[in-house]
Amino acid sequence: MSGKRSGNRREYIIREAREGDLPELVDFLAKLALHVSGAPPHELKQSEYKRLLRTLHTALDDPNKRLVVAEHHTAGLVGMGYVYIWRSQGIWEQSESVEYKSGIIDDIWVEPEFRRMGIFKALLRELVTFAEAHHASELILEYSASNKEAKEAWTRLGFKPTGVRAAAFTSSVSQALAGNQR
Ligand SMILES: CC(C)(COP(=O)(O)OP(=O)(O)OC[C@H]1O[C@@H](n2cnc3c(N)ncnc32)[C@H](O)[C@@H]1OP(=O)(O)O)[C@@H](O)C(=O)NCCC(=O)NCCS
Numbered sequence: 001m002s003g004k005r006s007g008n009r010r011e012y013i014i015r016e017a018r019e020g021d022l023p024e025l026v027d028f029l030a031k032l033a034l035h036v037s038g039a040p041p042h043e044l045k046q047s048e049y050k051r052l053l054r055t056l057h058t059a060l061d062d063p064n065k066r067l068v069v070a071e072h073h074t075a076g077l078v079g080m081g082y083v084y085i086w087r088s089q090g091i092w093e094q095s096e097s098v099e100y101k102s103g104i105i106d107d108i109w110v111e112p113e114f115r116r117m118g119i120f121k122a123l124l125r126e127l128v129t130f131a132e133a134h135h136a137s138e139l140i141l142e143y144s145a146s147n148k149e150a151k152e153a154w155t156r157l158g159f160k161p162t163g164v165r166a167a168a169f170t171s172s173v174s175q176a177l178a179g180n181q182r
Contacts, residue, residue, distance in 0.1 A: 002014045002122060002125065002126065011072065011073060011117075012070050012071060012072045012073065012078065012114075012119065012122075013070070013071050014068055014069070014070050014071075014122045014123055014125070014126050015068065015069060015071060016066070016067070016068055016069075017056070017059070017060065017067040017068060017069050017080070018060075019057070019060060021069055021077060022053055022056050022057060023053070024076075024077050025056055025067075025069070025077070025080050026044070026049055026052045026053055026056065028077075028079075028080050028107075028109040028111075029052055029056075029107060029109070030042075030044050030052075031109065032107065032109045035147075036144050036147065038146070059082060059084070062084075064084055064085040064134070065082070065083070065084040065085075066082070066083050066084075066126070066127060066130040067080070067081075067082050068080065068081050068082075068123055068126045068127065070110070070114075070119045070122065070123055072114065075111075075113075075114070078110065078111040078113075078114040078119065079108075079109060079110040079111060079114065079119045079120070079123055080107060080108070080109050080123070081105070081107065081108045081109075081120075081123035081124065081126070081127050082105070082106045082107040082108075082127075083103045083104065083105050083106070083127040083130055083131055083139075084103070084104050084106075085101055085102070085103060085104075085131070085134045085136055086101070086102045086103075086104050086140075087099055087100070087101055088100045088102070100137070101134060101135055101136040101137065102136050102137070102138050102139070102140050103127070103128075103130070103131030103134070103136035103138070103139045103140070104139075104140050104141070105124075105127060105139055105140070105141040106141065108120065108123065108124075108150075110123075115149075120153055124157065139159075141154065141159065142165065
């Protein structure tokens with residue numbers, strides 16, 4: 001557990017998530033999805049709410065997953081972060097049988113009123129400590145190209161784009177291919 005002190009008071013702590021936190025964490029995930037899509041506020045379907053609750057629940061007692069929260073001393077939960085360890089084997093006959101481990105970072109959210117206070121970095125410290133303890137030699141994540149604050153925060157920590165995820169409407173690809181027919 002870690003935290004930030006102001007005077008004699010601890011403003012927030014970073015700790016492992018508990019079962020009782022999960023409903024609030026699902027709300028954070030819903031806000032994150034709206035933030036990424038740029039859509040106006042929506043209510044989650046009950047089925048989706050339950051699915052997310054189940055997914056987060058699997059992180060609580062899986063030794064390869066770490067779900068952490070930032071808890072403010074008066075406001076309660078104000079942020080979350082998640083990492084899991086992904087294992088892969090070398091694919092070439094000539095190479096020794098080596099297992100590579102990566103830390104996949106996902107679901108980072110800090111409540112808007114609590115941003116620019118270092119909470120993201122405090123969450124990240126916990127996730128990176130976990131990845132290091134599992135000998136994960138690299139950290140991988142995705143953020144959308146339009147997410148300016150995510151780009152800023154990740155770039156400052158040394159993350160660089162390593163690929164491009166592209167999307168197009170099926171109908172427009174179909175039209176483009178029809179136009180290219182010889
Ligand atoms: C991205 C996000 C997690 C950052 O959280 P935060 O607690 O405000 O970040 P911190 O205060 O720890 O700042 C981390 C660094 O990023 C910089 N930063 C954060 N937000 C920024 C912004 N909007 N513009 C420019 N720089 C920014 C900070 O200055 C700081 O840099 P420094 O280390 O050089 O001082 C937060 O804005 C957020 O929850 N956004 C919506 C959800 C999201 O995009 N999640 C990430 C998806 S991958």
